[in-house]
Amino acid sequence: MVFQGIRKMRLAWLFLSALACSSLQAAPVPMDQNGFTEYMVAKMRPEAGETPVQIKEPLALTVGSLQVNLGRLYAFCQQSVLNCDAEASNFAKAMADALKVANAPIDKDAVRLVIRPTDYVQSVELASAKAGSPTHLQYRPLVEGLVALAVLDTPRSIRTLSDKDLEKLGLTQDQLFDLGATNLRKLLKPLSEAATPAAPGKLGQLATDFFETSRVALHDDWKPLVDAQGGVLLITLPAANYLLYASDDSPQAIDALRAAGRKVAQQSPAPLSSAVLRWTQQRWELVR
Structure with missing residues (x-):
């Protein structure tokens, strides 16, 4: 009887503990x-x-x-x-x-390029200035509102590279961006294998790797796909790891591309941009 009483007390205690843990988790x-x-x-x-x-x-x-x-x-x-x-x-x-x-030696093989909003760069630099340690990130304008940004790819995070890191590496900014582009091409599947031409009225997507949107920094790599799509390529970057593209530049197709991008962005923990970009021989251009 004593054993049964103790057993019941233990069960009650376990039940109450489970309730307490559940309430904490909730x-x-x-x-x-x-x-x-x-x-x-x-x-x-x-x-x-x-x-x-x-x-x-x-x-x-x-x-x-x-x-x-x-x-x-x-x-x-x-x-x-x-x-x-x-x-x-x-x-x-x-x-x-x-x-x-933050203070560890920089592995040159871990240098990458990412696409980020211009206001992200401005907010980081402003915060560092307010903290009394001004930081100048290594970036290049892509289109209005977006930049290509040099970063360090670590096992658990992505760290922006600054002017101080440039000194540590002993590189010019041109050399840093060339290095980031080279490392991206080693990391990612060739675009010719990753992206098939989008049929009219259909959207292609790249979403298998965190650095898929970084391909936008590799402007010339897109030309074979542009040629295969009859000279037209529009893209949007709704999330850091998600790129949508189309071969149709009619107003209806542009609206459809934007709508699809907004849907992806709403479901992503890391939304990036609602902008639609057009590939041209010289650069990406913003579609207004």
Whole structure:
């Protein structure tokens, strides 16, 4: 009888413990900016170890020498509450990895190029200036609102490269971008194998690798596809790892391309751009 009583008590305790754990796991992520910022501080401190994590302002932190902008993660969490906690944990781990490699020697084979919004570059440089350590990122304008940005590809994160990194590498900016382009071509499947010509009224897509949108920085690599599509190539970059392209430049086709891009962006934790670009012999051009 005593054994049965103890057994029942244990079962009750396990049941209550399970309820407690369930309620903890189900605790909602704060959706106001101040609460979300404090929530991310709590996420990041265990990952940062002895490196101080401090709040600069709502949705902006400093982690040691790193400037951390929470704006994109916050926007994702507002749209996808159920996936927010997991994405926040991934974000914190990526931050910890970036912290480890910030002062490590730069592996030239890990230099890449990515496409990012111009306002992203401006926000990073402005934040570094406010923090008293001005940083000048290594980038080149692509079209209005977008740039090609030099980065370092680490196992858990992507780190932007600055003028200080350029000095460490002993390269000019032209050499840095040539290196990033060379490494991309080694990393990615040739475009002729990855992208088949899009039929009229249909969209092609590239979404198998995080650096698929980086192909836009390799302007001349697209010419064979342009020729195969009768001289027309329009693209949009709705997410960091997702590129859509078309062979039709009618107003209806452009609208369809934009709509498809918006749908992808709404479902992505890393939306990139709603712009539609046209390939020309000299450069990419913005389709208005």
